[in-house]
Structures are given as C-alpha cells and as structure tokens.
Amino acid sequence: MIDVDQLRVRFGDNEVVKGISFQVKTGDSFGIVGESGSGKSTVLRALSGLNSEWSGHITIDGKVMRPRRDKSFFRKTQMVFQDPYGSLHPRQTIDRILSEPLLVHGIGDIDRRIDTVLAEVALPGTVRFRYPHQLSGGQRQRVAIARALIAEPEVLLLDEPTSALDVSVQAEILNLLADLRERRHLTYVLVSHNLAVIAHLCPRIGVMIGGEMVEQLSAEDLRAGRTRHPHTAQLRALSIDLEEAA
C-alpha cells in the first residue's frame, strides 16, 4: 500500500529526514518510534502531503506521489493529530466539523453518514450539536478519528494519537483503532514515542534517531529484546524499566 524509498526532507540547511525507506502492506500497521527531533512526525507530514518540500519516492496504492496531490489522494489518506484540543475548530459544532470532508469531496447522504460514523467511534448521537469545548479529551479524539473516517479513507496516518490522553482513555482509543483497522481493512502508519503503545498496535516497527531509520523490526523481536541497534535497546530498556516499577 505504502512504499517509501529514500525519503529526504530538508528545512533550509538542516536535513531532518536523511533518506529513509519502508513499506507497509494493505491492512497492515507500521509504527515509527523515536525521540522528539528524530524526524518521525516529519515523515508523516511528507506522506500526508502537508509538507511538499521533500525528495525521494513515495508510492501510495500504486500511485507515485508528487509534492502536490490531487483531491482523490486527500480522500484516501487521512491524518489524526496528537492534540484533540488543537485539531478541532473551536467555533464549529461536531456536525459541521464532520460534514466538512463530505462537502469538500462531494459525498452526499451527509446526515446518515454522520450518524453512522458517530456510532462507529462509540459517541452518543447527542454530541452532534455540541461544540468541541463541551466534550472531554477522549471524546474529542474520537471526533478527530470520526472526521478522518467519514471520507472512507484507506490509509490513516496517526501522529501520537493518545499521548495527550489519560491512560484509561488511551486504552479505549487504542482498542477503537484496533477494531477499526480490522473492520474497515485500513492501513495505519502510527508515530509515537511510547514503545508500549507502538508495539501494541503495530506488528512492524521502525526506530528513528537523528533523521535516520536505524532499525526495522517486528513487535515480537522488540518484546523479546532481539534488537540490533543500541538506540533500540536503550529505548526498550527504559520502557521495560518503567513498567517493572509496579
């Protein structure tokens, strides 16, 4: 589904993504882990078309991507951001927020689709005419996911979708994402600094540091400690160490 080859992103003189390559099969889920500044979000923004200053090759669903994308691309690929407080328009009702993608892409049957998608992300129908500030953080992230789903995408790009949420809400959102992927046969690219979250949702994981993807491994290998790069081992040790406190 997604094929990234020698992707480079440069901001001025500063190369923040230094030629990374990875593939994601249809219906699969690929995780990118790394510290802040490692370039992981930049990869996602290049994939999503939010940043057009990149070089290399990106192929999504057999189509070679140019820096400028057409409308059908933006229907097929949707993104969910970290901060549900910042990514929803504060002066628009949930109804308006969710109709926007449908209006943009000229998809009809708005009323029914909104009802369906709200049910799918397990939100009560009553939130439809509320504003984002009237919802909790978890509900807001559900709205953001609903907005991404409503145009019936095939690829979901997730940038730290749970790091602004409480752990109990995080569990609900991670379960929801796992269910949706199965039900709708979606392809995910998930970016996070939390190894446990990444390993939970993604069978394959790429580790980034300083703009390079230094290792790709399976979640099982990561759990078992079969790592090759010292940075991966270091991240794993820290994660395990903090878990073992209890």
Added chain:
Amino acid sequence: MMLVDIKNLRVSFKTRTGTFEAVRGISLSLGTEKLGIVGESGSGKSLTARALMRLLPQSATITADRLSFDGMDIVKADERAMRRIRGKRVGFILQDPKYSLNPVMTIGRQVAEAWRTHKGGGRKEVRDAAVDLLDQVRIREPRRVYDLYPHEVSGGMGQRIMIAMMLAPDPSLLIADEPTSALDATVQAEILRLMEDLVSRRGMGLILISHDLPLVSHFCDRVAVMYTGRIVEELAAGSLSQAKHPYTRGLLNCLPSLAHPKSRLPVLSRDAAWLQS
C-alpha cells in the same frame, strides 16, 4: 517534621445550578519525602496542590479541618503571608515549560530574576548564581544557555530551567504538576531522576502529580490514588502490585505493556460505589 498536613480538605465551585464539589474531603500528610498523587483529569489532583498554595480561581471555596504548611494555617493566612510562601518556601513546576517561561526574556535573566527576588545581591553575584543554578540542573554549557531565549531550547531543557528557577530560594517543598507529560520517554526519565536527586540531596519534600501510575511509583516513596475528588487508596510505591482498590488495579491494567503483550486492553469500568467510599 511534618511539612504539609491536610485534613478533610474540600474545594467547591459555584455553578448556575448549585455548588460543585471537586475535592471532597482529602486528608494527607507529608514530611521530607516524595509523595505521588495520581489520578485522571478531573480527579482533583491539581486542585489539591493548588489549594495548598491558595492558587485557585476566585470562584473556588476552600474548607478544611486543617490545611497547614510547616505549621502555618493556609486557610486563615493573609495574602502577604501567602506571598512569602509561594516560590520562597514552596516551588511549583507546571506541565509545559513553553507556557511558563517568558518568551521575550533570555533564560539567564529569568533565572537571575528568580534569584534576586528572593535573595537579592549585586549584578555580578546574581549572574554567577544563575549560571550555578543552570549547572546544578545539569545543563551543559550554562554560560551559553544563559543568553538563549526559551524558543531556542528543547522541552526537556525548558523544564530543567523551570526547576533551576524553583530551586533559587531553597524551598523546602517542591510541587510538580505533570512536569514531564509534554516530554518524551527518555527526557521524562532524565527530568524525574534529576528532581528526585535534587530533592533527596537538599532534604526537601516533593509532591509529584501525574496520571502515569507506574512512572510516579518509580520516583516516589508513597502514592495516593485520587478518583473524583477523593483519595481511594494510599500505597507504598513499591507495593503497587498489591493495590486493592479496583480503580487502582484498573489504571494499572489498562496500560499497554512491552513485556506482557495483551491482545486487547482491558477498559476501566467505573463502579458507582467508588463515588461513595
């Protein structure tokens, strides 16, 4: 020595439809030790810490059988007395250094200002003290960082700078409200280790507020778990696995784990009875 003594603390807000009680009868005491307060958003953990400093919005009402810091009654203290406690005796570290630092003032000047406000001194002396503080929070090249602006440093560095400012007046208690939630895992551990180390070395008390139960228990002696304005369970940090309250257990279980994979995360099912107990 008892640094903080809280008995039956309540914080309520007036709303259109009546009063809403956000903190509902909390009792806590703290010596020179490290206490973690854990709970979800809305559990009243931050309000409890803010009540102790009387840093609450006007609409809030505090009542308590006892609310004292180092023997002083916080409920009855006047504003002037409170100002002598805030910052000087008790340091407060907030979640996001991006919003706590002044964006148009160099880091060094901000740290120096914190020092001068509490300790006074000439320009040269204050500058040296500020550089020394930056050095104490293990910032490499403190002299270079002194002249940087907040946007030129990373989040982790920003939080170190906040800690340096808080340490300036030698407080006896440090309250850290989600100090590392905006940072990533490696930096998170570094900052908490730094705080732990400074607190033990200076013989201070620490209240660490967070929603991350395992993380907190890693760095504290004792953990109080809050749910809807009450403490439902208090535990020694080492004995999390023996937690009895279903809420505490639920919080622990719903975390994804690297060592023990779960195909599906158990979701917290809330019991109405927890509201009473």
